[in-house]
């Protein structure tokens with residue numbers, strides 16, 4: 001087997017050796033089979049199986065482990081820590097950073113980290129082709145964040161155009177790439193991305209994702225704290241969308257199974273839904289979640305790369321095109337990730353909901369539908385601009 005990497009990341013929310021069949025993604029359990037520690041946390045130093053400790057090498061698992069990742073908005077609050085985490089991934093061989101400002105210093109700084117990924121910086125519209133060419137995954141955290149008092153939808157007027165133009169460039173220069181949309185409002189920016197890709201003849205619904213991983217990360221953290229569970233073992237599916245009441249944690253489906261009172265369910269659901277606002281208020285005008293978002297985006301990136309790399313145990317909640325809720329063309333739920341992106345959308349977690357969850361699901365449908373329709377209408381009404 002080929003020696004592959006000197007540093008690893010792991011983001012599993014369940015212990016490597018005990019991961020349930022549909023547990024959140026992580027590096028393959030065997031990779032750490034000599035380690036007794038949980039592999040849920042980010043490893044900031046090279047993680048080395050004991051048997052290989054001298055050579056400081058980790059053995060590759062399913063595939064070649066050599067992917068090109070482009071991050072658009074790489075110099076921003078999310079972009080910078082996300083770029084660092086991507087630079088640490090053993091699955092990334094090339095890391096292309098694009099931003100309209102400040103990309104040079106970030107590239108210079110990051111390129112000094114002694115991990116294998118080769119870093120290159122790109123700025124200005126004309127550089128997008130070079131940035132995107134040959135990318136396997138394109139991650140988009142470009143756009144403005146919220147300030148106190150704003151909803152995510154208040155970002156639509158600025159971010160819709162940013163996402164539309166960047167995704168048009170992806171269609172032109174990296175039509176086969178997986179596209180991870182982070183820019184808010186995700187409930188609308190993903191439908192915008194889909195419409196642009198359709199108009200460009202480059203839409204493959206298996207390859208377009210809204211990154212909703214932060215909801216899962218938060219739900220896992222809050223439930224673990226409330227129930228006194230080891231955080232590495234907790235896995236809470238979060239479905240729906242990524243704004244306010246469209247965010248629906250399914251506490252009845254949490255693993256390990258835990259008993260929640262009605263009050264606990266309401267409190268935890270409200271906390272998970274409002275967690276973004278909690279950070280926006282704490283930052284008092286200086287932006288929204290960046291570090292936890294970078295962590296969540298890196299977890300989702302790693303999951304996607306493991307899927308591309310042929311691992312067959314990769315499951316994450318994400319906002320994708322699906323028919324699991326017939327009225328909603330886009331919906332976040334758990335999917336299986338594989339060599340072509342989404343391999344299967346798992347709607348089974350929507351069966352057997354509690355009365356509370358079923359009510360909340362009904363309640364979110366018109367809200368999410370309105371956001372989806374708004375995104376689609378934006379592109380259809382501005383077709384000319386999308387094709388330029």
Ligand SMILES: NC(=O)C1=CN([C@@H]2O[C@H](COP(=O)(O)OP(=O)(O)OC[C@H]3O[C@@H](n4cnc5c(N)ncnc54)[C@H](O)[C@@H]3O)[C@@H](O)[C@H]2O)C=CC1
Nearest residue numbers: 073075076077078099100142143144145182183184214293
């Ligand atoms: N999906 C999720 O769970 C989350 C999404 N977000 C969203 O992520 C977005 C970014 O947030 P931050 O990084 O905190 O904002 P930021 O303002 O710190 O960074 C945004 C970056 O995008 C760049 N940018 C703007 N227009 C661009 C363009 N046309 N092409 C390339 N780059 C461009 C800016 O120069 C800046 O470096 C926001 O829309 C925010 O609401 C934030 C947290 C969680």
Ligand SMILES: O=C([O-])CC(=O)C(=O)O
Nearest residue numbers: 146184214276277288289
């Ligand atoms: O709240 C925001 O504006 C950013 C975000 O999406 C989150 O933190 O979940």
